[in-house]
Amino acid sequence: MKTLEDLKRLREKLQDETRLRHSSGTQIIIGMGTCGIAAGAREVMTAILDEIAKRNLQDVEVRQTGCIGMCEKEVLVDVVRPGEPRITYGKVKPAVVSKIIAEHVVNGRIVEELVVGKITRDR
Numbered sequence: 001m002k003t004l005e006d007l008k009r010l011r012e013k014l015q016d017e018t019r020l021r022h023s024s025g026t027q028i029i030i031g032m033g034t035c036g037i038a039a040g041a042r043e044v045m046t047a048i049l050d051e052i053a054k055r056n057l058q059d060v061e062v063r064q065t066g067c068i069g070m071c072e073k074e075v076l077v078d079v080v081r082p083g084e085p086r087i088t089y090g091k092v093k094p095a096v097v098s099k100i101i102a103e104h105v106v107n108g109r110i111v112e113e114l115v116v117g118k119i120t121r122d123r
């Protein structure tokens with residue numbers, strides 16, 4: 001039987017491992033819930049993968065997630081550069097993907113006019 005202390009330690013260990021995994025490269029996370037897909041998330045995902053391939057970017061991981069809970073702001077795309085705040089872009093269209101990749105993913109400059117959220121720490 002585990003004590004609360006054991007569970008707390010386990011949780012901390014897992015958090016550390018998650019952090020390590022996250023710190024190795026940039027992550028791009030696309031909201032692929034029902035409304036994300038309805039708003040064009042698949043097209044945005046394709047545009048992101050194309051752009052990454054075109055620029056031959058290494059160490060960039062593209063993932064999808066389910067409902068983020070901000071239907072009206074779909075398509076939502078998060079960019080997390082190692083050690084930097086998690087930035088959520090909203091109403092992303094394929095046409096702005098190359099800008100987000102060039103400015104933020106490659107050069108570390110946040111595209112402020114498209115930002116709908118910022119998380120400074122892992123929850």
Ligand code: FES
Nearest residue numbers: 033067069070071
């Ligand atoms: S599917 Fe988008 S907010 Fe739920």
